[in-house]
Amino acid sequence: VEIGHLEIRLWRSPARILLREVALSPRDGELAKPFAARRPPRTTPVRLKEVRLAVGLGALLRRKVAVREFVFVEPRCEVTLFEDGTNSLDELLRKPGAESVAIPPAVTSAPEPGPTEAPETEAGETKVVANRSLNVYSHGFLARLQNVRVERASADLTLEKSGTRFVLRDLDAELDEIEIDPAALERTNEARLWIRGLLALDSTGTEPLRFAELHLDGGARARLIDPETGNLEPELTADLAIGEESYLNARIPVVERAWGALGKLKAVGIKVGELPERARFGRSRAVAVHYHRERFTLRKPLSLWFKDWEVAVMAESWIQTETEMHAASAEIVAAHEFSRNLRKQVDKGLGILPERLRDPLGEEIDSTLFRDERLVVAVASAGELADPRVSMLTQIPDLQDAVRRLRDLIPGLAEELFKRL
Numbered sequence: 001v002e003i004g005h006l007e008i009r010l011w012r013s014p015a016r017i018l019l020r021e022v023a024l025s026p027r028d029g030e031l032a033k034p035f036a037a038r039r040p041p042r043t044t045p046v047r048l049k050e051v052r053l054a055v056g057l058g059a060l061l062r063r064k065v066a067v068r069e070f071v072f073v074e075p076r077c078e079v080t081l082f083e084d085g086t087n088s089l090d091e092l093l094r095k096p097g098a099e100s101v102a103i104p105p106a107v108t109s110a111p112e113p114g115p116t117e118a119p120e121t122e123a124g125e126t127k128v129v130a131n132r133s134l135n136v137y138s139h140g141f142l143a144r145l146q147n148v149r150v151e152r153a154s155a156d157l158t159l160e161k162s163g164t165r166f167v168l169r170d171l172d173a174e175l176d177e178i179e180i181d182p183a184a185l186e187r188t189n190e191a192r193l194w195i196r197g198l199l200a201l202d203s204t205g206t207e208p209l210r211f212a213e214l215h216l217d218g219g220a221r222a223r224l225i226d227p228e229t230g231n232l233e234p235e236l237t238a239d240l241a242i243g244e245e246s247y248l249n250a251r252i253p254v255v256e257r258a259w260g261a262l263g264k265l266k267a268v269g270i271k272v273g274e275l276p277e278r279a280r281f282g283r284s285r286a287v288a289v290h291y292h293r294e295r296f297t298l299r300k301p302l303s304l305w306f307k308d309w310e311v312a313v314m315a316e317s318w319i320q321t322e323t324e325m326h327a328a329s330a331e332i333v334a335a336h337e338f339s340r341n342l343r344k345q346v347d348k349g350l351g352i353l354p355e356r357l358r359d360p361l362g363e364e365i366d367s368t369l370f371r372d373e374r375l376v377v378a379v380a381s382a383g384e385l386a387d388p389r390v391s392m393l394t395q396i397p398d399l400q401d402a403v404r405r406l407r408d409l410i411p412g413l414a415e416e417l418f419k420r421l
Contacts, residue, residue, distance in 0.1 A: 001023070003019055003020075003022055004022070005018075006019055013057065014055055015054065015057040016053065017052075018053075019050065019051040020050050021048075021050075023046070024047075024092060025043065025044045026042070028042075043078075045079065045088060046075070046076070046077050046089075048074065048075045050073035051072055052073075053067070054067070054068040063141055064142040064144075067144065067148065068146055070148045071151065072150045074151065074152045074153070074154075075150065077154075077155040079157050080160055081157065081158065083160050085322060135231055136182040136230045137230035138230065142180065142181055142182075143179070145180075150172065153170075154171070155171075157321070162324050164202065165201070166200075168197060169198040170198055172196045172197060173196075174193070175222060177191065178224065185225055185227040190223050191222050191224075192221065193221070194218075194219055195240065196216065198215055199214045200214070209251065211248070211249045211251065211252045212246075212247065212249060213246055214243075214287075215245055216241070216243070217241050218238060218240035218241050219238070220237060221236070222235070223235040233292075234292075235290075236289075237291075237299070239288045240288075240289070241285065242285045242287055243285075248280075250275045250276060250279060253386060254326070254328070257381065257388050258330060258332070258390050260390070261390050262332065264392050276306040279305060280305045284303070287302055294320060296318060296319050298316065308336060308337070308338075309335050311332050312330060313328055314328070324385050325383065326383070326385055327381070327382045328380070334374055334377075339370070339373060339374040340373070347362075368395060377392065378393035378394045
């Protein structure tokens with residue numbers, strides 16, 4: 001840890017600590033040398049321009065942490081998530097001398113004093129976790145946090161397996177007053193959070209490409225401590241407005257695969273055409289999302305517009321960031337003009353039928369493919385983001401089979417008419 005400037009003022013109320021130009025780098029193997037005599041660090045993945053902390057000294061003597069101010073100014077963080085599930089900060093943040101602790105499958109989720117975590121376990125599986133230095137059940141402290149905020153933060157999270165990078169820029173976040181009582185975590189431990197910033201998704205391949213850009217602004221409910229384990233484990237439920245300049249690039253693999261699934265519509269004479277280059281966020285231009293244990297889950301449908309085509313990603317779709325797995329369902333709603341032309345084409349085809357045939361077939365097509373006079377097709381996507389498995393949920397009507405069944409029901413249907421159908 002390199003600190004450019006340090007001020008400590010203990011004997012005042014509140015006691016204050018000020019750090020400027022803070023840098024965290026991997027250990028360099030030159031611990032015996034004075035810092036100024038060492039080689040510059042190869043990487044510095046964490047930097048902060050300033051950290052300000054003010055606490056009530058009297059409260060500390062009563063085993064209570066009363067934070068009056070905790071501010072991080074211009075923190076910058078670079079993290080790589082490797083293909084094996086580890087990340088580039090593991091060694092940097094590991095407590096010196098800490099050993100891994102094996103948790104047997106029989107352990108329950110009830111909190112026990114101690115610095116270890118009791119995670120969920122699969123049947124017959126032993127999970128290995130690292131010691132946690134901050135655990136409210138271990139330390140037994142009461143805490144009240146006020147004026148906790150982050151100013152102009154930036155972060156890069158690179159997903160090695162998929163070749164993508166989440167980019168966070170100009171993030172401002174402020175946490176409302178929060179109280180943490182180990183004896184009553186279920187009714188304390190929550191606060192409001194306000195968030196504003198830019199979230200982008202880039203390709204790390206040879207061709208630079210920005211997949212998406214989201215300008216977000218809004219509020220969230222935040223829970224800092226997991227009541228079961230007592231560990232610091234943030235959980236957020238946010239409802240954020242999406243700025244007008246936000247967009248989604250159609251070249252994201254999951255979007256290209258979903259659009260490609262529409263090729264199955266050729267079975268009923270529908271040619272969809274090329275995917276527009278960019279999508280804009282439509283309708284309410286908002287996203288409701290839940291975050292916990294590296295998983296983002298949509299709480300409400302998210303609407304995207306590719307020109308006059310709409311893609312609505314449905315609620316409960318999720319992405320697991322550390323494994324790059326996902327599961328999502330979506331509705332693709334065709335443009336008005338496309339749907340009108342298709343409707344005319346369908347009506348023309350049905351027009352050659354006797355009324356007894358025309359009505360049942362028309363009803364089957366309407367109920368399966370159309371809603372409010374627009375073509376609607378449902379698709380699902382799952383697996384790795386870089387190589388998603390996309391399937392079509394809408395069952396395309398088998399018109400030939402339907403005609404055969406109708407011929408059997410209508411005696412005397414002419415062979416010539418049947419061939420035309």
